[in-house]
Amino acid sequence: MKPPGRTPDGATGTPPQAIRVLVVEDDPVAADAHATYVGRVPGFEVAGVAHTRAEAARALDRTPVDLILLDLYLPDGHGLALLRALRGAGHSVDVFAVTSARDLTVVREGVVLGVVQHVLKPFTFPTLRDRLRQYAEFRQSTGGDGGGGEAGSQAEVDRALSALRAPQPATLPKGLAAATLETVTAALRDAGEEGLTAAAAAEQVGINRITARRYLEHLVTAARAERRPQYGQVGRPEFCYRWLTRY
Numbered sequence: 001m002k003p004p005g006r007t008p009d010g011a012t013g014t015p016p017q018a019i020r021v022l023v024v025e026d027d028p029v030a031a032d033a034h035a036t037y038v039g040r041v042p043g044f045e046v047a048g049v050a051h052t053r054a055e056a057a058r059a060l061d062r063t064p065v066d067l068i069l070l071d072l073y074l075p076d077g078h079g080l081a082l083l084r085a086l087r088g089a090g091h092s093v094d095v096f097a098v099t100s101a102r103d104l105t106v107v108r109e110g111v112v113l114g115v116v117q118h119v120l121k122p123f124t125f126p127t128l129r130d131r132l133r134q135y136a137e138f139r140q141s142t143g144g145d146g147g148g149g150e151a152g153s154q155a156e157v158d159r160a161l162s163a164l165r166a167p168q169p170a171t172l173p174k175g176l177a178a179a180t181l182e183t184v185t186a187a188l189r190d191a192g193e194e195g196l197t198a199a200a201a202a203e204q205v206g207i208n209r210i211t212a213r214r215y216l217e218h219l220v221t222a223a224r225a226e227r228r229p230q231y232g233q234v235g236r237p238e239f240c241y242r243w244l245t246r247y
Helices: 028-039 053-062 079-088 104-112 125-142 154-165 178-194 198-205 209-221
Strands: 019-024 044-050 067-070 094-099 115-120 225-230 238-243
Touching (some): 019 028, 019 053, 019 125, 053 079, 079 094, 094 104, 094 125, 115 125, 178 198, 178 238, 209 225
Parallel strands (some): 019 044, 019 067, 067 094
């Protein structure tokens, strides 16, 4: 017989069940990346991957799921339409909307339908990891992990909700700021196929060229952008950065 596991404080007990996650994403490359990210977070496991609304519905009918990472733009219907159907059928599964949609009307509708996090593409592993950790803390504090009990005070309710609604900032390399990264990302996306050099990005964003290159290189490392040499001038070639359109 397998011995009981140990809790972090050293006490014996049954190890908590992993939180089962269904990844719903139409882009196969992005779906694989999201599933890989989930599998790297302790306490979570991938219950399945679906590329369409119909596949997601079938997966939910046959597989126990605690959380859905839901892309909103699916080839056979909007993700929120799937969520409305699930709620109508009595499914109470929690949902992270994982999308490039920035329409606040969509965000508000998602909240009404029970979306507990709205994660904007593109994102790195630390971004999703931090939100999954916060979600796990929320589940534990509200009995969603199989526990129960009642809140003893308003402060306890507030603490439970703050775990879900106020995730810690994702970890970035030292010297990089999330706000500047978002601005550089937007400039690179808008540049399309032509891409941007570090000098061009610096001019658009209002930072120096070396700083712009650091942010662009971070996007390359995170597999959100690609770098290629740009020839045509005497001397060393300048690198041009291009956003990877799958994101």
